[in-house]
Amino acid sequence: MNTCPRTLLFVPGSKPKVIAKAAGLTADAVIIDLEDAVAPDAKCDARQHVADALRALDFGGKLRAVRINALDSAHAAADAGMAATAEVDALVVPKMSSVADIDGEPLAAPRVSDMPLWVMIETPQGVLNAASIAAHPRVQALIVGTNDLALGLGCEAGGSRAPMQTALQMAVLAARAAGVHVYDGVYNDFSAPEGLRAECEEGKALGFDGKTLIHPSQIDIAAGVFRPSDAEVEEARALIAAFAASGGGAVNFRGRMIEDLHVTAAKRLLGEG
Ligand code: COA
Numbered sequence: 001m002n003t004c005p006r007t008l009l010f011v012p013g014s015k016p017k018v019i020a021k022a023a024g025l026t027a028d029a030v031i032i033d034l035e036d037a038v039a040p041d042a043k044c045d046a047r048q049h050v051a052d053a054l055r056a057l058d059f060g061g062k063l064r065a066v067r068i069n070a071l072d073s074a075h076a077a078a079d080a081g082m083a084a085t086a087e088v089d090a091l092v093v094p095k096m097s098s099v100a101d102i103d104g105e106p107l108a109a110p111r112v113s114d115m116p117l118w119v120m121i122e123t124p125q126g127v128l129n130a131a132s133i134a135a136h137p138r139v140q141a142l143i144v145g146t147n148d149l150a151l152g153l154g155c156e157a158g159g160s161r162a163p164m165q166t167a168l169q170m171a172v173l174a175a176r177a178a179g180v181h182v183y184d185g186v187y188n189d190f191s192a193p194e195g196l197r198a199e200c201e202e203g204k205a206l207g208f209d210g211k212t213l214i215h216p217s218q219i220d221i222a223a224g225v226f227r228p229s230d231a232e233v234e235e236a237r238a239l240i241a242a243f244a245a246s247g248g249g250a251v252n253f254r255g256r257m258i259e260d261l262h263v264t265a266a267k268r269l270l271g272e273g
C-alpha cells in the first residue's frame, strides 16, 4: 500500500443494503466480511451478494477488501476466487497461525496468489508467529482481532485491555520489523463514543496505524485520533523539506534537533512510511 488507511470499516457480506451504505461513508477502507458476520447457512448467498456489490457499487476511491472464511473451511477457496475476480485491493485472512498458510491452498491458487494480504492476528499461535507472517512479501498489513484473541488467551472480555498488552505489542513489533501496516481491533460497544475514543488513543500510543470499525458512528472518532491534523501535516512536510535541504546529520529545525529518524517519523505520519 502506498497510502496508509486509518479507518477500516467492516460490513457484513450478507447485507447488500448495508454494503451500499458503507460504500458512501468516509472510512478509508471497507472490509466486506464473509466470515463471522455471516451466519453459516447464508455463506453462499453472501458470496454472491458481495460479488454483485463489488461489480455495481462506486466505493468513491476507498480501498476495498474482502474477509474470507477460515482457510480450513469449505468456503475459503470460493471466497478467495470471487475476491480475485472482483479485483479487490486486498484479501483479509482470518485466524492465520503460520506463514506456511500463505503458500498453501487456497491462497496460492491461480489469480489468488497475486493478491495482497491483510492478515488477522487473533490466535495465540498467530501472535507467536506474527514476525514471520508479517515478513512474507504478500503481506501488506496485520490486523489484530481482539475479540478472538481475548477468547484464545482466556482474557476477560470487555473493559481494560491490560491483559492483552503483550499480544498487541507483539503485533506492532512484528509489523514494524517487517515494514508493514498494523491495525487495532474493533470496539464492540458502538453506543459508547468516549470508550472508543479512549481505545483509539491507546492504540495510537501503542503504535497502531489505524483502527478497524464496525459502525458508521465510529468513523469520525477514529479518524479524529488517527488522521494527522492540518498543523501536524504542515510540520511534517516542513521537517522533511528542511532536512532534505540541509545535507543531513543533526539539523536545527524550528529550534530543536532533528535527525534522519525524525524524517522517518514524519513520513509515517503522512502515511508515506
Ligand atoms: N457499515 C455500514 N452501515 C452500517 C454498518 C456498517 N458496518 N453498521 C450499521 N450500519 C447502518 C445501519 O444499516 C443503519 O442504516 P439505516 O439507518 O440506513 O437503516 C445505520 O447504520 C444505523 O445502524 P444501527 O441501527 O445503529 O445498528 P444496526 O442494528 O443496524 O447494526 C450491527 C448493528 C452491529 C449489527 C452492525 O453495525 C454491523 O453489522 N456491523 C459490522 C459487523 C461486522 O462486520 N463484524 C465483523 C467484524 S468484527
Ligand code: MG
Binding pocket: 036, 094, 095, 122, 145, 147, 148
Ligand atoms: Mg476474528
